[in-house]
Amino acid sequence: MSRILVAIWSPIWAVLRAIGHLARAVALFVARLTWPILRPIGHATAAPFVAGWQKWLVVGAKDPIPWRYALRRTYHGFLRHRTVDAGAALAFFSTLAIFPGALSVVSAVALGQSDGDAVDDILNIARLGIGQSAADALRPPLISLLSLSVPGVSLGVGLFLTLWSLSGYASAFGRALNMIYGVQEGRRFAKFRLEMLLLSAVMMVLFAAIAAILLITPSIAEAIGAQFRFGGLLVLLWNYLKWPVLVGIVVLTIALLYYFSPNVKHPRVRWVSYGALFAIGGWALATVGFAIYVTTFSNYDRVYGFLGGAVVVLVYAFISNFVLVLGGELDSQIIRVRYLQSGVEAEGLIPLPLRDSKRNLALARHQSLDLVDGRTMRLKAVRLYGEPTLDEHGQPHIRPRFQTMSGSARPGLSDEDDRAGQ
Structure with missing residues (x-):
């Protein structure tokens, strides 16, 4: 039970800490703005106020992150680490x-609704992210999926394939x-x-929770509210709290992906x-901008025909994953900065321990054998042909298979023997 409470409380505490750091940064900005106003009043009058600000700002604060250096290294890492290809x-x-x-x-x-209601509910959620035209393009395949005679079997097959694809x-x-x-992947x-x-599997549970919140909980809130005669208020509160x-x-x-997927061992799980935060904010802005672009300016349906919806989904998936990888790049550079501020050598490689190196040792043996x-x-x-010679372009001369330095067709035979054999 204690582990469950810790797992629930840790993300909440991380969000509260992030809010506290943000409030401290805002307060520092306000203090810098108010100091020129308070200075003419007199040092004796303004000193207690400024001292109080400084005391609150310093408590629990770490060394400030040199954002200019971190962002510059993030940009350089974006160029070197092929972030676009990864996205x-x-x-x-x-x-x-x-x-x-x-x-x-x-x-x-x-399993719980009619076919038409299920399709409409799913498309209403899809319209929030990919726009009207792309969501409408998903209606035929969704209807085809609902035509399966045994939804329980299709649910099991879908869960298995989803698990394998997500892995x-x-x-x-x-x-x-x-x-x-x-680093290289060292796990077998x-x-x-x-x-x-x-x-x-954990990600599937989280995605199922998101789907349940978006699809099922409004009906549950209405049913509970109708039972206790405060349906409108409960639905209104849930629409904001969800x-x-x-x-x-x-x-x-995102925290689980950043922590468990790479072959580096972080000191702890950084929930926020x-x-x-950059990935979530960038993804939200990209979603809104892409939805406006798709619904207003694009002509995917006219250019790609019936493939327009698929192209929209693919482009949206690329934008979302690109932002996620860029957020991981920013996290790595902030970790580098923290090491550098502690006096640890991290200008080149980030000195994080590896989760496993057995595969690296096997690959090193294979490379040595090669x-x-x-x-x-x-x-x-x-030994057979002597040192290679280079042509005018700096490329080595590729000799025929049996050509030797003396010009004979086969090693060990003279020119006369070779002509006699011909």
């Missing part, structure tokens, strides 16, 4: 999880963060896949980090 790869894996995820949601909703997504996300931290395939399956709950679930999901075989092949060619 595209993650968009592919997340797109693979859309169909089984939709199958699971539709089957679960269809592939988590693995790709871990590889992207490994590139950011400058079985161990790594098992960890990603467990992480995907959004902080949804934000908390999203923060928890600057990278996670190098030895390649060196043996090269030295054998040098």
Whole structure:
């Protein structure tokens, strides 16, 4: 029971701490603005006020983050670590999880509602993120999914396929963060896949909670309110309170991805980090901007025809994953800054311990064997044909297979023997 309470309280406490840091930063900004106003009043009058501000600001505060350096390193990491490519790869894996995820949601909703109501509820939620046209394009495949005769079986199949697809997504996300931290994946395939399956199972539970909050809880709130005769008030309160709950679930999901997917061991789970806040804020702005663009300026349906909805979903998945990877890049640079402020050498690699290195040792042995075989092949060619020569473009001359330095067709035969053999 205590572990459950700790798991529930930790994200809440992290959010409260983040709010406290934000309030402290705002207070420092206000103090800097008010000091020129208070200075003419007199030092004796203004000193207690300023001392009180400084005492409250200093309590519990760490060394300030040099944001200029952190943001510059984030930009340079964005250029070096192929963040765009990582976002595209993650968009592919997340797109693979859309169909089984939709199958699971539709089957679960269809167990308690009629087909038409289930499709309408899902499309109403989809319109909030991807716009009217893209959501309408999803209606035919959703209706096709609902045509399955046994929704219970389709729910089980959808959950299994969703779990496997999400594990592939988590693995790709871990590889992207490994590139950011400058490490190789050291966990064996079985161990790594098992960890990603467990992480995907937790993510599925969180996504199911989001779907339940958006699809089911309004009806539950109305039913409870009607039973106790305060339905309107309860529904109104829930319509406002559900959004902080949804934000908390999203923060928890991102924190789990940032902590468990890479092959680096953080000192603790950072429930609310600057990278996670940047990812959530950037994702929200990108969602609003992309929805406005799709509904106002774009012509995806005219250009791509019946594939317009799929293209919209793919582009939206790329934008979302790009922001997530960029948030991980920002987190890594803030960790680097904290090490540097502590006097630890972190200008190059971030000195975080690895979760596992067994796979790295096996890969190192394979690479050493490949190098030895390649060196043996090269030295054998040098003994037979001599040192290679370069042409005018700096490229080595590629000799025929049996051509020697003397011009004979086969090693060990003279030119006359070679002509006689011909």
